[in-house]
Amino acid sequence: xxxxxxxxxxxxxxxxxxxxxxxxxxxxxxxxxxxxxxxxxxxxxxxxxxxxxxxxxxxxxxxxxxxxxxxxxxxxxxxxxxxxxxxxxxxxxxxxxxxxxxxxxxxxxxxxxxxxxxxxxxxxxxxxxxxxxxxxxxxxxxxxxxxxxxxxxxxxxxxxxxxxxxxxxxxxxxxxxxxxxxxxxxxxxxxxxxxxxxxxxxxxxxxxxxxxxxxxxxxxxxxxxxxxxxxxxxxxxxxxxxxxxxxxxxxxxxxxxxxxxxxxxxxxxxxxxxxxxxxxxxxxxxxxxxxxxxxxxxxxxxxxxxx
Amino acid sequence: xxxxxxxxxxxxxxxxxxxxxxxxxxxxxxxxxxxxxxxxxxxxxxxxxxxxxxxxxxxxxxxxxxxxxxxxxxxxxxxxxxxxxxxxxxxxxxxxxxxxxxxxxxxxxxxxxxxxxxxxxxxxxxxxxxxxxxxxxxxxxxxxxxxxxxxxxxxxxxxxxxxxxxxxxxxxxxxxxxxxxxxxxxxxxxxxxxxxxxxxxxxxxxxxxxxxxxxxxxxxxxxxxxxxxxxxxxxxxxxxxxxxxxxx
Numbered sequence: 246x247x248x249x250x251x252x253x254x255x256x257x258x259x260x261x262x263x264x265x266x267x268x269x270x271x272x273x274x275x276x277x278x279x280x281x282x283x284x285x286x287x288x289x290x291x292x293x294x295x296x297x298x299x300x301x302x303x304x305x306x307x308x309x310x311x312x313x314x315x316x317x318x319x320x321x322x323x324x325x326x327x328x329x330x331x332x333x334x335x336x337x338x339x340x341x342x343x344x345x346x347x348x349x350x351x352x353x354x355x356x357x358x359x360x361x362x363x364x365x366x367x368x369x370x371x372x373x374x375x376x377x378x379x380x381x382x383x384x385x386x387x388x389x390x391x392x393x394x395x396x397x398x399x400x401x402x403x404x405x406x407x408x409x410x411x412x413x414x415x416x417x418x419x420x421x422x423x424x425x426x427x428x429x430x431x432x433x434x435x436x437x438x439x440x441x442x443x444x445x446x447x448x449x450x451x452x453x454x455x456x457x458x459x460x461x462x463x464x465x466x467x468x469x470x471x472x473x474x475x476x477x478x479x480x481x482x483x484x485x486x487x488x489x490x491x492x493x494x495x496x497x498x499x500x501x502x503x504x505x506x507x508x509x510x511x512x513x514x515x516x517x518x519x520x521x522x523x524x525x526x527x528x529x530x531x532x533x534x535x536x537x538x539x540x541x542x543x544x545x546x547x548x549x550x551x552x
Numbered sequence: 553x554x555x556x557x558x559x560x561x562x563x564x565x566x567x568x569x570x571x572x573x574x575x576x577x578x579x580x581x582x583x584x585x586x587x588x589x590x591x592x593x594x595x596x597x598x599x600x601x602x603x604x605x606x607x608x609x610x611x612x613x614x615x616x617x618x619x620x621x622x623x624x625x626x627x628x629x630x631x632x633x634x635x636x637x638x639x640x641x642x643x644x645x646x647x648x649x650x651x652x653x654x655x656x657x658x659x660x661x662x663x664x665x666x667x668x669x670x671x672x673x674x675x676x677x678x679x680x681x682x683x684x685x686x687x688x689x690x691x692x693x694x695x696x697x698x699x700x701x702x703x704x705x706x707x708x709x710x711x712x713x714x715x716x717x718x719x720x721x722x723x724x725x726x727x728x729x730x731x732x733x734x735x736x737x738x739x740x741x742x743x744x745x746x747x748x749x750x751x752x753x754x755x756x757x758x759x760x761x762x763x764x765x766x767x768x769x770x771x772x773x774x775x776x777x778x779x780x781x782x783x784x785x786x787x788x789x790x791x792x793x794x795x796x797x798x799x800x
Contacts, residue, residue, distance in 0.1 A: 419669045421658035424651060431644040438604070438642065439659040439715065440630035 250544065251408075251498065258505075259404060262397075269400050271512050272505070273468045276403040279504035280461030282488035283414060284454035289494045290418070291447060292430035293346070296482045297354030298458045300338075300361045303477035305331040305459030306466030307365065310378035320383045320398070324463050331459020332452050339451030343444060355479055365474035377473030380466040396468070403464050410460065411497045417453065418497070426450050458485070491532060493539020502540040506532075556615075557582050557719050557751050558603060558634075563612035565598055571775035572598040573609065578770060578777070580719065585745065586753045587762045587783075589796055590772035596755040597639060599772070600721050603753075604636050605629045616719075635717035639724045639755075641708035645697040649688060649707055652696060653679035656714035679714065685740050686710045687733070702729045706737060713744055720745070722754035726761050734758070738765055763787060771796055 262269035281302045288295050308330035309323050317323055342353055365372045372378065382395045390398065417423050425446045428436055433443050466472045475481065484507075492503025510528055514521035536542055556579040563573040572595030580586050588596050601607045603614055605626045613622045621629055630636075644652050654670050657678055683689050686706040691699060699707065705728045712720055725741065726734045738761055745752055756762050762769060762783060769786040771779040779792050786792055 416667065416669070419671075420667050421655060421661075421670050422667075424647070424655050424658075424670045427647065428644040428655060431646050432642055434626075435642040435644065435711070437626045438630050438636055439656055439711075440627050441655075441659050442627060 255404060255408060269396060270468060271508050273400045273403055274465055275504045275508035276407050277461040277464035278488060279501035281458040282485045282504055283500035284457035285485045286489040286494045286500050287450055287454045289489060290427045291450060294351045294486060295354040296351050296486060297358030298485050299477050299481035300358035301331040301335055301455040301458035302462035304334045305462035306472035306476055309463050309466045310380050310472050313381050318383050320385050323383055327463040328456050328459045332456040335452045335455020339448050343447035343451050358477055358482055359479055362474050362477040365477055375474060377471050379471055399467050407501060415497045422449060491539055493541030495538055495541045499539050499541030555582055559615040561613050563602060564610045574775035576777060580751060580753050582751055584751060584767045585765060587766035587769045588755045588772050589762055589769060594772045595775050596772050597723055600723055603721060604634060633718035635712040635715040636721045637709045637712040637725060641704040643696045643704060643707060647696060649694050649696055650679055650692040652707060652711055653682060653714055656711045660716050682710045682714055685744055702733060705729055717750055720750050720752040722752060724755055724757060726758050
């Protein structure tokens with residue numbers, strides 16, 4: 246049943262841009278943010294709130310821009326390398342950050358990401374400062390394509406990756422490592438007495454979450470065509486936490502549900518009033534009050550309650 | 553004489569000037585079921601904390617099979633085959649009972665081999681067998697936080713058994729367990745220990761349980777060993793009966 250619902254949802258997403266072409270960009274960005282929010286949601290399983298994951302989102306997008314400037318011009322290769330860049334940054338930051346818990350973890354992530362933001366904004370000669378860097382359109386499997394074709398390819402590739410990466414993350418969460426990650430939130434003492442290294446469990450989760458944010462950042466960079474320091478600003482990190490909570494951390498689809506809802510709501514609200522933030526804010530309050538498990542809780546109440 | 557699986561030598565520990573261990577030495581021999589009894593606050597749980605690396609003694613050493621483990625972490629000691637069940641159960645409260653068990657089993661299988669699901673059929677069967685052993689088979693799919701205290705205690709012991717230890721340290725295994733369940737639990741525990749050739753040390757306040765199941769008793773009082781021997785010898789000691797058992 247769950248597979249049928251997921252397949253139907255992906256099918257609907259796939260045909261939506263045919264009916265309304267303007268939706269293609271919105272949905273691509275939503276999926277990109279969904280990946281990053283999924284990264285945040287992975288850490289939320291261990292009770293760790295990162296208010297700095299936009300750093301990995303931005304690191305990967307900058308990675309694409311730098312690699313493209315260095316002459317790498319293939320979509321697949323750029324995606325893989327930029328995700329590796331984000332994972333590497335995640336491994337370096339994670340080695341230090343996963344020693345901390347609760348507010349200290351949240352604030353240190355925020356602090357590190359703001360240092361990264363400041364570097365992006367101030368190192369004009371390297372990063373282009375607040376103007377950012379262009380992300381050129383790469384070749385797709387060695388074939389040079391125009392912008393409209395590339396944007397369609399990017400959208401359908403994102404959709405396919407959403408399924409494939411989503412399944413991989415679900416598998417990780419169902420593995421002993423994933424359960425150990427959730428167990429960190431409950432009882433670190435017992436984990437240690439089981440002989441399970443908490444630091445390693447968290448570092449692996451942190452690197453995975455950074456890679457997911459990186460994948461989102463690379464897709465967003467390609468979709469927007471430019472990367473700017475605001476990608477790494479703390480409000481962008483807060484936005485990712487909001488998406489993760491809104492969608493629900495009970496299952497992988499939650500992050501994507503939250504991202505799609507928020508992007509579509511935002512797109513609709515800006516057409517109604519300049520005070521679109523008011524509509525978004527009010528909607529969020531209602532959703533959070535009446536759906537404490539997030540949107541995913543609507544589809545899987547039992548599973549959500551077990552976390 | 554069977555060889556000592558664990559030895560604690562000349563341990564000194566004090567908290568705010570109160571001595572929990574004052575030059576104590578003990579040895580746990582292969583295959584025995586050693587009980588430690590004594591008044592509250594006399595340092596019994598501290599001994600378990602030292603032996604599992606949770607706290608370090610001011611001086612003295614702990615040897616496991618002759619190797620010094622005094623400075624090792626609880627994780628490193630657990631990986632050497634020492635498991636612990638706690639006075640206050642230490643569980644993953646938000647997870648299901650069966651998941652607690654399967655994670656413990658996965659830890660012994662080697663966590664890193666496992667991108668496979670936690671719930672492999674064989675692992676679930678093994679977990680269910682252990683739950684059946686302690687009488688929790690019907691609770692397998694319940695969330696831990698919803699279990700009554702006695703059942704949480706049983707699960708804590710089952711989790712420790714799932715680690716397939718060589719040495720099991722139990723802190724008041726029957727506290728919080730109803731009077732009706734106490735002896736069935738101990739019978740199941742003893743059966744598991746014998747079947748799996750597990751040596752055990754248990755801290756206990758229930759003297760009936762100690763008298764019935766311990767192969768040797770050690771009486772701990774104010775950081776020192778007051779008496780030691782077979783249960784009948786120890787409970788025959790007038791000083792022990794007066795100070796520890798509470799019967800003059």
